[in-house]
Amino acid sequence: MTTPTHAPPFPPAKIYRLSTAFWHSKVILSASDLGVFAQLGEGPATAGELADKLGVQSSAFPVFLDALVAMDLLERDGDRYRNSAEADYYLVPDKRYYMGTYLGFVDRFMRPTWEGLSEVLRTGKPQIPHPPQQDAPEGEGAEFFEQTYADPNLQRMFIEAQDALSSEIAWELSRQIDWSRWTKIVDLGGARGNVAGILLQAHPHLTGTVFDMPPLEPLFAEHMARLGVQDRARYQGGDWFDDPLPEGEALLCGHALHNWTAEQRRTVISKAFDAVRPGGAFMVYDLMMDEERSRLNPLLLSLAMTLSVGGSGYLGSECREWMREAGFVDIVAVPLKDYDGHTVVIGRKPM
Incomplete structure (x- = not known):
């Protein structure tokens, strides 16, 4: 030297x-x-x-x-x-958009998970290190969600953390999409209905169905009552891959495709095509990578999904192609104006 x-x-x-x-x-x-x-x-x-x-x-x-x-x-x-x-x-408890539970989730699960990044890159296998609490979820992919939702305390922590992440996006969706074209929406993987509930608050002509795992239904009922839209919202429990998806004029799928492989994404989008009524629309919103892979937050999200559930991020162009393969037409990508810079890809089902 x-x-x-x-x-x-x-x-x-x-x-x-x-x-x-x-x-x-x-x-x-x-x-x-x-x-x-x-x-x-x-x-x-x-x-x-x-x-x-x-x-x-x-x-x-x-x-x-x-x-x-x-x-x-x-x-x-x-x-x-x-x-x-x-x-x-x-950050003050009991306020509508309280994010303290999200911070607790970050500290308890997300932060320790990232400590295993070097090992995941070496081995190619998701690993979920976590603090030594007895009730910490283990596993990957669907098992992670099943084990998390099986514990009432973890279930509530995880769902409230998801609400903290989705509220801003939901209000952006409510403003940037013309919802007057539809009356019945379906939120696939909608957790306890935070996005659907906000859309129903913003557009009183809408009714909505939330599709997610059966254990979340009590939290859904509680949250819809809190938002004052319980008379226009219903819950349908089920499995993405084993059960038919609920029918509707406009189907949403947010923060879900990054949990799976490309083939699983194609399967879900194909099932969504079957569930959308003719002339209706399917929307995928996510933190999608740009073609140059230059935006940091989508890249970090992709790593986070690889670490935690074995998924990955994806390009907006890939999402458009999957929707085209399923049969959707007039596919457009709309950038949202939220902090992270999400994108919603919208496709129409032919009449």
Whole structure:
């Protein structure tokens, strides 16, 4: 190795930033776990007052709070802290779009899963490392969902985490798609109906059916009542591959195809074609990769699916081709304006 005789031409800024990105995520995850946002939801407080109420003893707690201020999650006025507008809206329990359960899911399952990335890339096999709780789900693909849904506590955690991810997308779908063309929608793999419920809230002429695994039906009924659309929504439990899909004028499939192989995706899309009424539409929304594979979030999602359930991401052009093969026509891709930049691919079934 030669000895350098001059300073580096540029600093390793990206390497520093990316190698410590977990510092940022762990601060917000710990703040939610400790109850910082929940406590400040009751009003501003000093570091000492917060520490007393939360049972925190570390002398580093004020620094921890100041880090949250620097991250724009808290605000400080003198020696008193309060939630930022975003934290107050999304991280205080019992609020409609509360994301604290999602943060718990990230910390408990998603973060440990990524620690196995090197091994998954070496072996080509999904591995799901997780904290040593007795009730942590194991397995891959369908087994992961079956085991997660079999435990009521894990079931609720997982579903509330999915709601946190889907709410923004649902409102974008409600605004960017012309729903006046249809009266009956079906959400395939719709969990407890968060997307369908928001669409029914936004468009009172719609009725909806949610299709997912049978154990979720009680959570569906509870959530539809909370959203005030229970009289226009129904649930149908079943299996994607073994059971016929519910019929409707417009079928949605979101955040599902990335769980499976390309052949399984073709099977589901073909079954969706059979279930769409003539003249109706089928929509797939997901964080799809662009042709140049240049957008980071879809690439990271693809890795996450490989790690957790053995699936993968896919290109928007691949989705359009699968729909064309199934018989759909007039296929278009509509970019949504959500934070991550999802895409919805829409195809029409000929009359």
